[in-house]
Amino acid sequence: MEGKKENILISAEEISEKIGEIAKVISNDYKGKKLYILSLLRGSFIFTADLIRKIDIPVMVGFMATSSYGHNETSSGCVKVVQDVADNIEGYDVLIVDDIVDTGITMKFVKEYLQKYNPNSIKCCVLLDKPERRKVDISPDYKCFTIPDVFVVGYGLNYGDYYRNKPYIFNWEEK
Ligand SMILES: O=P(O)(O)OC[C@H]1O[C@H](OP(=O)(O)OP(=O)(O)O)[C@H](O)[C@@H]1O
Numbered sequence: 449m450e451g452k453k454e455n456i457l458i459s460a461e462e463i464s465e466k467i468g469e470i471a472k473v474i475s476n477d478y479k480g481k482k483l484y485i486l487s488l489l490r491g492s493f494i495f496t497a498d499l500i501r502k503i504d505i506p507v508m509v510g511f512m513a514t515s516s517y518g519h520n521e522t523s524s525g526c527v528k529v530v531q532d533v534a535d536n537i538e539g540y541d542v543l544i545v546d547d548i549v550d551t552g553i554t555m556k557f558v559k560e561y562l563q564k565y566n567p568n569s570i571k572c573c574v575l576l577d578k579p580e581r582r583k584v585d586i587s588p589d590y591k592c593f594t595i596p597d598v599f600v601v602g603y604g605l606n607y608g609d610y611y612r613n614k615p616y617i618f619n620w621e622e623k
């Protein structure tokens with residue numbers, strides 16, 4: 449980013465600590481249930497990998513790929529299922545895991561889309577919640593951080609398909 453510098457909003461240490469806390473709550477809530485973590489690619493792969501390793505009950509993990517932003521900072525408003533869930537999730541307690549709920553369009557779409565597979569329950573867990581930008585009525589069942597209306601990058605979140613590998617959440621500011 450020419451002429452800009454990184455402004456770290458959430459450090460790797462803060463992320464790790466919060467994930468530990470939320471994993472404890474999830475482990476407790478889903479004890480004795482058939483927990484199926486459904487990770488929404490691509491943005492959630494890092495969060496999912498860290499979260500599931502801190503969950504201490506049996507868990508199945510699967511993936512679904514959706515896309516609505518492409519290379520832009522604004523949602524197209526139309527969610528594309530790039531890759532559907534591969535397992536039969538009938539009777540499972542599905543926990544959708546994603547990096548962020550922004551407009552909410554992706555999460556609302558996926559929750560409704562999965563109903564046809566007859567899971568026992570569907571809830572969602574996100575790293576970041578950006579409620580100021582919400583366009584549809586949805587609130588995450590589990591979340592690590594609430595953030596203001598800023599386009600953020602890192603820890604799975606991308607800008608133009610890059611920066612997912614940064615271990616912290618940041619935005620850019622003028623130098
Ligand atoms: O609440 P919303 O406004 O729908 O935004 C949230 C979604 O947008 C991003 O995905 P994107 O479509 O950029 O695909 P990606 O996961 O491959 O980055 C992000 O990973 C969420 O899935």
Ligand code: HPA
Pocket residue numbers: 517548550598599600601605606607
């Ligand atoms: O703030 C964001 N950053 C990156 N990807 C996103 N997708 C929705 N909101 C965001």
